[in-house]
Amino acid sequence: MTVRSDPATFRTRVTRPDDFDDFWTRTLAEAATIDAAPRLQPIPHRSTADVAVFELEFRSWHGVQIRGWYCRPTRAPAEGLPGLLLPPGYISEPAVPRDWAKRGYAALALATRGKLRSGAQFNPGFPGLLTYNIVDRETYSYRGMYVDAWRAADVLAGLPDVDRARIGVAGGSQGGALSLVSAALRPEIITCAVASAPYLCCFPESVELSVSWPYREITDYLREHPQNEVAAWRTTAYFDVVNLAAWVRAPVLMHLGLSDDICPPETGYATFAALGGPKSLEVFKDAGHEAGAYWMAPRVEGFLAEHLRPVAVAPAAAAPEV
Numbered sequence: 001m002t003v004r005s006d007p008a009t010f011r012t013r014v015t016r017p018d019d020f021d022d023f024w025t026r027t028l029a030e031a032a033t034i035d036a037a038p039r040l041q042p043i044p045h046r047s048t049a050d051v052a053v054f055e056l057e058f059r060s061w062h063g064v065q066i067r068g069w070y071c072r073p074t075r076a077p078a079e080g081l082p083g084l085l086l087p088p089g090y091i092s093e094p095a096v097p098r099d100w101a102k103r104g105y106a107a108l109a110l111a112t113r114g115k116l117r118s119g120a121q122f123n124p125g126f127p128g129l130l131t132y133n134i135v136d137r138e139t140y141s142y143r144g145m146y147v148d149a150w151r152a153a154d155v156l157a158g159l160p161d162v163d164r165a166r167i168g169v170a171g172g173s174q175g176g177a178l179s180l181v182s183a184a185l186r187p188e189i190i191t192c193a194v195a196s197a198p199y200l201c202c203f204p205e206s207v208e209l210s211v212s213w214p215y216r217e218i219t220d221y222l223r224e225h226p227q228n229e230v231a232a233w234r235t236t237a238y239f240d241v242v243n244l245a246a247w248v249r250a251p252v253l254m255h256l257g258l259s260d261d262i263c264p265p266e267t268g269y270a271t272f273a274a275l276g277g278p279k280s281l282e283v284f285k286d287a288g289h290e291a292g293a294y295w296m297a298p299r300v301e302g303f304l305a306e307h308l309r310p311v312a313v314a315p316a317a318a319a320p321e322v
Helices: 020-032 098-102 141-157 174-185 203-209 216-224 226-236 241-247 265-274 293-308
Strands: 039-042 051-059 065-073 081-086 106-111 162-172 190-196 252-257 279-284
Touching: 020 141, 051 098, 051 141, 065 098, 065 141, 081 141, 081 174, 081 293, 098 106, 106 141, 141 162, 141 174, 162 174, 162 293, 174 190, 174 241, 174 252, 190 293, 203 216, 203 226, 203 265, 216 226, 241 265, 252 265, 252 293, 265 279, 279 293
Parallel strands: 081 106, 081 162, 162 190, 190 252, 252 279
Antiparallel strands: 039 051, 051 065, 065 106
């Protein structure tokens, strides 16, 4: 994709549906009636002397079982640990977040519906997820996935090792979108958010500007079903991150690559402009979809530490030699 003129001047044609607020109020009210029934299962063979690893399982939208890797330091401070929610990318599977636990976080790498470990009841595949029931807001795939992220923030905050007043979220691409969605739908829980090259922003323009997957899924779908274009854009407006961004109150750190051919930087600019709270944007002229991740790593760690205040955990003492 070639960036057109100055992406900072881009203005989306996506608008909020008149019943947008009512739709999400109704969705979350229904989701709140579902007993999450969270369960932690220790995974000794993945744990180390410094990090305890668990599989976390809970129920989400329509009773779908959602799983994730939960890691915490083996020696947690008495005052509790800051929680860090790590939503997944579109295709990638979540890794075990031991590195974040070593930095003093209770970290949850979430496997939303459709991922391998959460796909038994709902798995439209890749490709397939982005266009699953795209003409019906009630059954569109991302309704359930957004509830997964909403529920995960609550489940993480409720774990006994976690300080509910210090919960952050961080991710890239789809994970960046879900980070902003979590902050928008859980403003009472999320303390700060990091979003790298966020996906699911300005759906119609992203389909026009991107020449790569996953947006090509919609391109191909509309080529086969041109009669559904109006209905598709009507549905996606309820899930467009640019429409949810105004509900974000937590501080946000966003970073973009101006040569991103997957998530057009124009759409990241539009979403950043719509954010309702304190915000900071870093832009990398020659970066693609990684959005300058290598250079941003220290900044991201510092941003999270500033807002979540983790306590560095000393490594376990080595066993004495005999």
